[in-house]
Amino acid sequence: MKLKTLSKLGMALGLGFLLAACSGDDSNKSKGDSKDVNLAYVEWDTEIASTHVVGQVLEDLGYNVTLTPLDNAIMWEAVSKGEADGMVAAWLPHTHASQYEKYKDNLDELGENLTGAKIGLVVPSYMDVNSIEDLKNQADHTITGIEPGAGITAATEKALDEYDNLADWNLLTSSSGAMTTALAKAIKDKEEIIVTGWSPHWKFAKYDLKYLEDPKAVYGGEETINTFVRKGLKEDQPDVYSVLDNFHWTADDLETIMLEVMDGKDPKDAAKDWVEANSDKVAEWTKDVKK
Known part of the structure; x- marks a missing residue:
């Protein structure tokens, strides 16, 4: 609140x-x-x-x-x-x-x-998951997002509806800064985390990350x-x-x-x-x- x-x-x-x-x-x-x-x-x-x-x-x-x-x-x-x-x-x-x-x-x-440019769900490369469809109980069923009014937030809300395996998942909205802070902490502790991500972004240069495949194309293709x-x-x-x-x-x-x-x-x-x-x-x- x-x-x-x-x-x-x-x-x-x-x-x-x-x-x-x-x-x-x-x-x-x-x-x-x-x-x-x-x-x-x-x-x-x-x-x-x-x-x-x-x-x-x-x-x-x-x-x-x-x-x-x-x-x-x-x-x-x-x-x-x-x-x-x-x-x-x-x-x-x-x-x-x-x-x-x-x-x-x-x-x-x-x-x-x-x-x-690109948007989607991003995880540390050490996580053993490669597709949104493969998500089960990682990160306590939580996706760490950014501002409620952001376009990627709306796309992630749509993903929660489109992917049956995400039916009981939660999207935690906050801010871009809070998201990268949470990502840094999770990586330092080798914990699981799923974030709403976009590129270009410095986090891809600083950390070893990967986009999860999006077979339903909820996040679309390349952006400008x-x-x-x-x-x-x-x-x-x-x-x-x-x-x-x-x-x-x-x-x-x-x-x-x-x-x-x-x-x-x-x-x-x-x-x-x-x-x-x-x-x-x-x-x-x-x-x-x-x-």
Whole structure:
């Protein structure tokens, strides 16, 4: 209960900060000369890394950038209503399918910024199980998940219904951080654990893990991470639009930053260091910016 209450409070505060940051921007945006940019993101390790990198690039171009963490559904809604300028955190076609269908008509879709993403149930490689259908009584019939509003949470709830052997299993929702903490503890103690997982993610570089086979294809196939912006951004802030439109990188790029953040580096510092070390890629993203 405490976790759920804190999660709701955090979502409300995040939305409040976002609305406050946007409240004075409308007149400037309509003139096309605003230097204020709001990027919304969901607090997954992947999206913390990618959003901070894009934010740093825009800051280096002279923009006043606000990065606002929000619940998944609120992130989509905020961009669709113009309360945020954009996001680089949309997982498609499966994870965010319901949000995409609900809000797509009120968004400008700029396409993928990373390919080869994946979601599913993940276990330490030392566990003697390879398929969701093979699960019986491991980990006390419990799957350790993340936020209740996440797409992978909805997919796991569907898996509990689709797989007969999971009929009496429980999904423990919490947060991305709590999930990786539980995973680290279980691995240290050589205990069984099943988590909702996705890649790219630093945990695959740090631990020996494997996805469980999903014969019913509940979690879908390969995913992409995509960029969306508010309607009118191209006309209001063409340079911001072009940077977001050109933004594209690899899982190796992303995991480099995630590992540094996991090891204790501040996300802004990790993003700044990456931008400085990858000027060639940044140049591609900014090539259409008017000098």
